[in-house]
Amino acid sequence: MMIRRFSAVLVMCFTMNLSGYDLTGYFQNWTAVRAVDDHEILLSRNRFRMDMIKSSASGRAYSSIDFTSHGMGTGDDFEMTIRELYLDVYIRNWDIRIGKQQVVWGKADGVFVNDIVNPLDLRFFLLQDFEDIRMGSPMIRANGYFGSSKLELLWIPVFEPWKFAPPGTPWSFPEVSASTINDLTVNMIREDHELPDRRLKNSEWGLKFSTFLLGTDLSLLYFDGFQDRPSVYVKSFEQTDTVLTLNLIPTFDRSPMVGINFSKPLAGILIRGEGAYFRDARFNRQALPGVFVEKTVSDFVQGVLGIDLTGPFGSSLSFQYLKREILDYSPTIIGSSESETWITGMFTGSFWNENAAIRFLALYDRENESGLVQADASYNINDALNAGVGLVGIWGGESLSSSQFNFGVFRNNDMVYLKLTYSY
Amino acid sequence: MAEERRHDKILKGYAMKKILVPAVLASLGFGQMTGLDIMTRVDNNPEPRSLANKLEMILIENARGRIKERKRNITRNIKNYETGKYKSKSLIRFHSPPDVKGTGFLMWEYRSDQEDDQWLFLPALGRPRRIIAREKSSSFMGSDLSYEDLGGREIDQDTFELTGHDVIEGDSCYVVRAVPNEKGSTYSKRVYWIDAERWILRKVEFYDRKNRLFKIMNIEEFRFDDPYWTTLLMNVENVQTGHKTIMRISDVQYDFGIGDDFFTERYLVRNQ
Numbered sequence: 001m002m003i004r005r006f007s008a009v010l011v012m013c014f015t016m017n018l019s020g021y022d023l024t025g026y027f028q029n030w031t032a033v034r035a036v037d038d039h040e041i042l043l044s045r046n047r048f049r050m051d052m053i054k055s056s057a058s059g060r061a062y063s064s065i066d067f068t069s070h071g072m073g074t075g076d077d078f079e080m081t082i083r084e085l086y087l088d089v090y091i092r093n094w095d096i097r098i099g100k101q102q103v104v105w106g107k108a109d110g111v112f113v114n115d116i117v118n119p120l121d122l123r124f125f126l127l128q129d130f131e132d133i134r135m136g137s138p139m140i141r142a143n144g145y146f147g148s149s150k151l152e153l154l155w156i157p158v159f160e161p162w163k164f165a166p167p168g169t170p171w172s173f174p175e176v177s178a179s180t181i182n183d184l185t186v187n188m189i190r191e192d193h194e195l196p197d198r199r200l201k202n203s204e205w206g207l208k209f210s211t212f213l214l215g216t217d218l219s220l221l222y223f224d225g226f227q228d229r230p231s232v233y234v235k236s237f238e239q240t241d242t243v244l245t246l247n248l249i250p251t252f253d254r255s256p257m258v259g260i261n262f263s264k265p266l267a268g269i270l271i272r273g274e275g276a277y278f279r280d281a282r283f284n285r286q287a288l289p290g291v292f293v294e295k296t297v298s299d300f301v302q303g304v305l306g307i308d309l310t311g312p313f314g315s316s317l318s319f320q321y322l323k324r325e326i327l328d329y330s331p332t333i334i335g336s337s338e339s340e341t342w343i344t345g346m347f348t349g350s351f352w353n354e355n356a357a358i359r360f361l362a363l364y365d366r367e368n369e370s371g372l373v374q375a376d377a378s379y380n381i382n383d384a385l386n387a388g389v390g391l392v393g394i395w396g397g398e399s400l401s402s403s404q405f406n407f408g409v410f411r412n413n414d415m416v417y418l419k420l421t422y423s424y
Numbered sequence: 425m426a427e428e429r430r431h432d433k434i435l436k437g438y439a440m441k442k443i444l445v446p447a448v449l450a451s452l453g454f455g456q457m458t459g460l461d462i463m464t465r466v467d468n469n470p471e472p473r474s475l476a477n478k479l480e481m482i483l484i485e486n487a488r489g490r491i492k493e494r495k496r497n498i499t500r501n502i503k504n505y506e507t508g509k510y511k512s513k514s515l516i517r518f519h520s521p522p523d524v525k526g527t528g529f530l531m532w533e534y535r536s537d538q539e540d541d542q543w544l545f546l547p548a549l550g551r552p553r554r555i556i557a558r559e560k561s562s563s564f565m566g567s568d569l570s571y572e573d574l575g576g577r578e579i580d581q582d583t584f585e586l587t588g589h590d591v592i593e594g595d596s597c598y599v600v601r602a603v604p605n606e607k608g609s610t611y612s613k614r615v616y617w618i619d620a621e622r623w624i625l626r627k628v629e630f631y632d633r634k635n636r637l638f639k640i641m642n643i644e645e646f647r648f649d650d651p652y653w654t655t656l657l658m659n660v661e662n663v664q665t666g667h668k669t670i671m672r673i674s675d676v677q678y679d680f681g682i683g684d685d686f687f688t689e690r691y692l693v694r695n696q
Contacts, residue, residue, distance in 0.1 A: 383522070
């Protein structure tokens with residue numbers, strides 16, 4: 001089926017009149033090998049990206065399509081993905097975008113505080129490039145411009161959840177399948193998630209007001225949507241004297257968010273921040289025997305403060321401090337700590353007249369004493385061809401009753417990788 | 425007799441040079457102008473209210489005899505303000521190479537000492553990002569021009585001295601040395617060759633902090649688009665590394681009435 005779709009797109013591209021269209025994209029190979037133990041191939045991805053743009057004074061048509069072959073790692077072999085496909089229409093002081101698109105709310109790098117509009121592709125944990133980790137969603141977005149202010153309205157008809165690696169693959173999150181409580185073995189069977197019915201009442205919508213005030217970029221946000229991570233309910237259970245088996249269904253619940261973000265340069269440093277308050281977020285907690293797992297409701301806040309500095313030779317340095325807090329926390333809550341603190345740092349530099357670049361990224365979860373470091377170097381062989389090498393180190397415990405992204409789960413996935421990209 | 429005529433001729437020729445040439449030079453003001461006068465005259469050249477052009481940069485690297493060329497294509501739109509809090513606003517769009525295609529850079533420059541406001545749009549990032557001014561010494565897009573070179577200089581930022589005269593392609597030039605008044609400049613000095621008739625730059629030598637020749641910029645082609653002079657071709661060579669940048673400017677438009685709203689996030693993210 002996929003081969004037929006791919007072939008159909010290729011035939012279409014070669015037969016249609018592409019004059020006046022701007023065609024760009026790349027061919028890329030990304031191969032990663034586990035750095036320790038058995039040197040398993042953790043990633044072997046080949047991708048062909050094709051972006052097509054047609055612009056005029058009154059609007060724009062844009063499409064971005066990926067043809068990807070996953071060698072190993074996600075369990076998928078070949079996929080064709082429409083990353084974005086939309087039409088822009090410019091009417092007076094309004095720009096309206098209709099179609100599948102990515103929307104980036106927020107000022108942070110590598111962490112998602114206000115940036116909750118699109119679901120994330122976590123099939124390679126947090127290791128994908130920023131432009132690939134966010135999945136486009138079909139929506140209508142309208143931006144109205146009023147002097148130095150902007151009003152953004154979103155309507156997303158159908159909710160889509162985050163995507164995870166299939167069970168049993170190197171980047172899949174393990175799920176608790178059995179535990180013992182008071183000599184009772186509890187087996188948990190997690191079934192496929194249930195999505196909200198495709199009805200108008202289950203659509204998501206958002207509102208963002210941005211302005212430039214006293215040298216500060218400031219935005220106020222409201223998003224009425226579903227939590228990206230599901231919580232489970234017990235569909236059925238069977239119990240004997242020694243074994244309790246629970247059949248769990250992950251479902252998604254609505255949790256409206258109000259947020260704020262800003263960025264401002266001050267004395268040669270850029271200060272930026274985001275904050276978000278989620279109402280009626282759902283978490284799972286241990287319950288009394290008979291109904292082992294149930295949902296509980298609590299408001300939830302998260303925020304990040306960051307600074308950016310520049311240095312000589314095109315270098316830049318940034319730091320971020322992130323805090324998450326469940327406001328009505330109970331020790332019986334499963335899978336989430338009362339608070340999480342992350343510290344991140346990133347350094348980038350270029351040299352040899354920007355022929356070469358280096359990047360160093362570190363993410364640290366203070367509560368769980370776990371984290372990730374990534375270092376890579378790339379070189380432009382010519383204007384089209386870029387070669388890069390990198391390594392990733394991950395550490396931490398494997399406890400699941402912790403953070404939103406538990407690094408320790410993948411502590412054995414330290415890896416070395418090569419990336420070769422031909423851009424056109 | 426013949427020898428005497430030859431001797432007289434020599435004497436007369438010498439006298440002519442000693443009298444005539446200084447008189448001509450004096451009439452051109454060579455003997456009276458200071459370095460500051462000359463640079464002020466250049467600074468007073470009319471500036472367009474708005475400007476758009478295309479810029480092609482060819483970066484040439486010569487590594488052990490192997491030549492490697494890279495190309496950058498950019499469009500620029502600039503609006504200058506005669507009054508008000510803004511000095512200028514500019515929107516730059518990168519069209520090549522492929523990995524930077526669609527990148528946009530928006531800058532608001534203030535008349536006061538206030539730091540410029542700058543935003544960068546990377547299509548991969550999906551949103552405009554507020555940035556702080558790059559370190560002055562950083563290379564612009566891998567070229568031999570730094571952000572300090574592109575930033576332009578106010579007349580009071582340097583101390584000028586007229587050091588001599590020269591000829592470039594048959595055109596008389598003043599040679600003016602400029603020493604930065606502020607600390608932290610990338611250069612210990614610049615030496616400008618100013619066209620004595622047209623009052624435009626023809627050549628610049630840049631010296632590093634150790635007073636060694638660092639870069640040479642030559643303006644090779646220019647055109648008078650009344651009342652503005654347009655540079656059409658220039659090259660910059662880093663004499664210490666051998667790297668060279670050739671810049672071709674084309675599709676130049678002046679004073680075409682661009683609105684303020686063009687220099688906003690809306691057009692930065694339009695990626696057109």
